[in-house]
Amino acid sequence: MMIHVEEAMGTVFSFHLESGALAPPEAAAALTAACTLLHEVDQTFSTWIADSPINQIRRAELAVGDAPSDVATVLDLCQAAGRLSGGSFDAWGLPGGVDPTGLVKGWAIESAIGLLVDAGFENGMLNGGGDIQVFGTPQRIGIRSPDRADLLACVVDVTDAIATSGVYERGLHIIDPTTGEPAERVLSATVVGPDLWLADALATGLFVEGLPGLQRIAAIDGYSALVIDLEGNLRPSPNFPIIPLEPDQT
Numbered sequence: 001m002m003i004h005v006e007e008a009m010g011t012v013f014s015f016h017l018e019s020g021a022l023a024p025p026e027a028a029a030a031l032t033a034a035c036t037l038l039h040e041v042d043q044t045f046s047t048w049i050a051d052s053p054i055n056q057i058r059r060a061e062l063a064v065g066d067a068p069s070d071v072a073t074v075l076d077l078c079q080a081a082g083r084l085s086g087g088s089f090d091a092w093g094l095p096g097g098v099d100p101t102g103l104v105k106g107w108a109i110e111s112a113i114g115l116l117v118d119a120g121f122e123n124g125m126l127n128g129g130g131d132i133q134v135f136g137t138p139q140r141i142g143i144r145s146p147d148r149a150d151l152l153a154c155v156v157d158v159t160d161a162i163a164t165s166g167v168y169e170r171g172l173h174i175i176d177p178t179t180g181e182p183a184e185r186v187l188s189a190t191v192v193g194p195d196l197w198l199a200d201a202l203a204t205g206l207f208v209e210g211l212p213g214l215q216r217i218a219a220i221d222g223y224s225a226l227v228i229d230l231e232g233n234l235r236p237s238p239n240f241p242i243i244p245l246e247p248d249q250t
Contacts, residue, residue: 004031009041016125018124027119035112054098054099054100058099081201085205089201089202091103103200103201106163131162134159143155154226158192160194162199164188174207189226192241211229215237224236
């Protein structure tokens with residue numbers, strides 16, 4: 001098992017990888033390439049880097065067509081996520097101009113996993129601040145309690161991707177695009193599905209919309225969701241792959 005921790009995009013990415021028959025030099029090179037990709041994505045999309053292409057676009061100093069090609073790709077995905085979320089995820093509805101933050105980390109993780117799989121890794125997982133992509137063997141992933149970092153709210157069977165948006169570490173930071181104010185309808189929102197870029201965006205939108213968004217996500221083929229409401233109750237969609245906790249797991 002290869003374990004690596006990389007700081008990028010304002011968070012921590014944890015790699016847990018099984019290289020199988022892949023030779024150590026090739027495995028190390030692929031891991032380095034995956035980490036490099038995460039930093040490149042940060043340089044392109046960070047709203048905290050003054051001269052990043054996304055900030056230049058936000059200031060109308062750069063056209064999307066003149067930016068790195070990844071920008072158009074991500075913004076196209078943002079439009080798709082906006083439609084599927086019923087508008088609760090809206091990269092164009094935030095203060096300061098277009099901001100794909102609610103989707104781009106999931107997309108970056110998927111892209112990094114793609115490099116690792118192409119290099120020959122057979123099983124693994126990449127966790128970036130609660131957005132997780134699994135490949136190979138399915139994994140059981142714990143969702144922490146919004147109130148305490150040392151408690152699990154539940155455990156979920158994950159085959160592909162899981163994303164959680166909440167108030168765990170950064171407080172009320174997710175903006176409701178319809179009001180311009182922080183969303184406060186739930187404590188956390190989790191989405192499971194095939195694609196992390198979409199699960200990431202849908203989790204952001206679900207956190208904004210709250211309980212009504214559960215039915216919308218459950219209607220998307222392959223996706224399911226869980227909300228922890230303001231009273232701390234677990235509110236899953238009918239198809240959410242939740243595993244009841246044993247007493248010693250809480």
